[in-house]
Amino acid sequence: MRSPAELYDWELAHVAGRSDQDLARYSALAARTGGPVLELACGTGRLTAPLDAVGLDIDADMLTLARRRGVRRLVRADMRCFALAQRFPLVALPYNSLQLLVDEDDAVACLRCAGSHLAPGGVLGLEVTDFQKGAVRDRVGLELLARADGVSLHGALVNERSRRVSTYHRRFEEDGEARVDHVHLRCLDRSELEGLLERAGLQLAEVTEEGQRLFCVATVRAGGEGRHTASAPAASRRTLALAKRERARFA
Ligand SMILES: C[S@@+](CC[C@H](N)C(=O)[O-])C[C@H]1O[C@@H](n2cnc3c(N)ncnc32)[C@H](O)[C@@H]1O
Numbered sequence: 667m668r669s670p671a672e673l674y675d676w677e678l679a680h681v682a683g684r685s686d687q688d689l690a691r692y693s694a695l696a697a698r699t700g701g702p703v704l705e706l707a708c709g710t711g712r713l714t715a716p717l718d719a720v721g722l723d724i725d726a727d728m729l730t731l732a733r734r735r736g737v738r739r740l741v742r743a744d745m746r747c748f749a750l751a752q753r754f755p756l757v758a759l760p761y762n763s764l765q766l767l768v769d770e771d772d773a774v775a776c777l778r779c780a781g782s783h784l785a786p787g788g789v790l791g792l793e794v795t796d797f798q799k800g801a802v803r804d805r806v807g808l809e810l811l812a813r814a815d816g817v818s819l820h821g822a823l824v825n826e827r828s829r830r831v832s833t834y835h836r837r838f839e840e841d842g843e844a845r846v847d848h849v850h851l852r853c854l855d856r857s858e859l860e861g862l863l864e865r866a867g868l869q870l871a872e873v874t875e876e877g878q879r880l881f882c883v884a885t886v887r888a889g890g891e892g893r894h895t896a897s898a899p900a901a902s903r904r905t906l907a908l909a910k911r912e913r914a915r916f917a
Contacts, residue, residue, distance in 0.1 A: 667843040671727035673817065675710050680812035681819060684761065688793060689716055691881055692758050695791045699755035704783060706745040706776070707763035711735040719758065722748060746775040753785040759792040765851045768831055770862065773852065777866035781886055790868065790884040794854040797832040798825050799878045808837065816840055830858070856880060 668676070678684045692713055696703050701718075708714040708721030711732030721732050722741040729740045741750065745759075746767065757780045767773040780790050804825040811821045822835040834849040854862070860870050863884050872883040 667838070667840045667845060668817070669727050670845075670847075671710060671725060671731050673838055674728070675712075675731070676815065676817055677812075677819065678712065680814045681821075684712075686712070686716070688760055688881075689713055692717055692756075692760065692791055695758070695789065695883065696756050699787075699789055701756065702752075702754055703756045703758055704750070704752075704754040705758045705760065706780060707759065707766070708732055708737070708740075709763075711737040713758070713760055717758070720750075720752070720754075746772050746779065748779055750783060752783075753788070754783055755785045755788045757783055757788065757790045759790065761793055762795050762851065764792060764794060764862075765854060766849070768850045768852045770852075773862050774865045777862055777868055777884075781866055781868050784886060788886075789871065791882070792884070793879060793881050794859055795851075795879045796853045796855045797851060797878060798827055798830070798853045799855065801825055808835070825853075830854075854880075 703717050703719035705714045705719040705721050708723045709728050714721035714737045715735045720739040721737050724744050806823040808820045808822040811819045817840045820837045824833045830853045832851050838845045868884045869887045871885045874881040
């Protein structure tokens with residue numbers, strides 16, 4: 667059976683329908699800020715390659731596929747706690763990746779770390795989705811989402827409104843094998859995102875709303891509180907412990 671990283675590209679193509687729709691937004695931001703670009707949670711390099719960005723991801727298999735796609739500079743690190751020598755006019759956090767950090771303190775730690783890697787006047791570009799906005803049902807049972815190239819994917823969805831968490835249950839089948847996993851996503855609307863950004867020393871500068879989705883640009887708040895210091899928030903104690911264990915390195 668193909669690896670989860672290989673199936674990520676398959677799922678983008680056959681279920682999510684996400685190819686390069688968001689590329690123009692990040693290219694325009696990169697042109698405006700002058701680059702270079704750091705992409706957090708870069709995955710298999712869908713955007714990293716065309717942006718010629720530095721890609722950071724926690725998953726070694728994702729990074730291998732990103733390298734195969736032509737990405738030249740890759741870092742294996744946790745986006746909640748990384749430290750690179752370089753600063754960037756644009757840090758990108760595309761396609762709901764922030765929402766994989768269901769724990770609020772983790773999301774703040776990631777945003778704070780992103781802010782600390784901005785060059786003076788730099789911007790953070792990100793996309794978030796409120797999966798519960800306008801949702802009619804809070805439980806959608808297992809159904810076939812796609813079958814192609816010898817792979818089939820069944821998925822189910824559970825919205826926990828009180829926690830603002832949506833869980834996507836997946837069952838992939840290929841070559842007579844099955845793999846089941848669960849993706850937990852923190853739902854974010856504009857005011858929830860603003861709250862996280864504020865805690866991280868950032869502020870919303872631009873927002874484009876498209877249905878459940880928000881495409882946002884954030885900047886460091888006056889006072890430079892986005893600067894990351896090891897002593898800063900008690901909230902990221904766990905994050906700092908992780909940082910000690912894991913040194914960001916160019917893969
Ligand atoms: C939805 S994919 C996005 C990939 C890519 N940015 C895109 O737009 O196609 C999410 C990525 O986040 C990565 N990821 C999840 N948690 C992470 C963490 N704590 N630090 C760094 N990467 C993480 C996963 O390995 C995965 O590649």
